[in-house]
Amino acid sequence: MYRIIQECAEDHAEVEALYDTCFAPGREALSSYRLRDGVPPVAGLCRVARDDLDIVAGAVRFWPVRVAQAEALLLGPIAVHPTRQGEGLGALLMEEGLQAAVQARWSRVLLVGDAPYYARFGFARLDAVRMPPPTNPARVLGWGSWDGLAGAVTRWGG
Numbered sequence: 001m002y003r004i005i006q007e008c009a010e011d012h013a014e015v016e017a018l019y020d021t022c023f024a025p026g027r028e029a030l031s032s033y034r035l036r037d038g039v040p041p042v043a044g045l046c047r048v049a050r051d052d053l054d055i056v057a058g059a060v061r062f063w064p065v066r067v068a069q070a071e072a073l074l075l076g077p078i079a080v081h082p083t084r085q086g087e088g089l090g091a092l093l094m095e096e097g098l099q100a101a102v103q104a105r106w107s108r109v110l111l112v113g114d115a116p117y118y119a120r121f122g123f124a125r126l127d128a129v130r131m132p133p134p135t136n137p138a139r140v141l142g143w144g145s146w147d148g149l150a151g152a153v154t155r156w157g158g
């Protein structure tokens with residue numbers, strides 16, 4: 001059984017360790033991280049999954065970004081510990097995170113990821129939206145209300 005809780009400051013180091021385990025070394029060199037530099041995540045939306053022994057098994061974070069003049073959420077990183085993958089925890093974190101985003105009145109979310117996984121949550125390719133290069137355009141996916149929105153994704157407040 002897992003508890004999905006809002007991430008708080010005390011969870012930070014454990015979540016970072018999980019991400020280090022789940023992603024290739026140098027993950028912070030990815031261009032999507034340039035959108036996060038100096039910008040705090042949307043604390044109320046970030047979620048951590050802990051097991052019965054209180055060990056972190058998965059986590060998802062959200063950052064605010066801009067697309068043209070519009071506000072959007074950048075979902076990620078999302079990760080589930082390799083020993084816990086395939087149990088539905090990734091889906092649980094996606095659903096909880098998206099539900100929290102809707103409750104907080106965010107109307108659109110984007111991410112960079114594999115369409116075959118994220119399509120099940122309602123994400124589809126955003127042809128008119130550009131992430132900082134060298135992001136593969138086929139991996140830029142959106143959820144929510146994107147009609148008529150086009151342009152580059154830029155840093156919140158930058």
Ligand SMILES: CC(C)(COP(=O)(O)OP(=O)(O)OC[C@H]1O[C@@H](n2cnc3c(N)ncnc32)[C@H](O)[C@@H]1OP(=O)(O)O)[C@@H](O)C(=O)NCCC(=O)NCCS
Binds near residue numbers: 078084087090113114
């Ligand atoms: C992606 C991730 C979060 C999914 O978490 P999870 O708990 O394993 O996911 P779920 O249990 O909800 O779903 C598992 C299903 O998704 C599929 N799946 C997982 N990753 C996938 C991918 N990248 N592309 C397509 N399908 C994928 C599995 O094959 C499985 O399919 P099945 O239901 O037909 O058996 C997890 O695999 C992970 O942490 N991966 C490493 C980090 C990563 O790549 N994060 C995403 C960055 S965009």
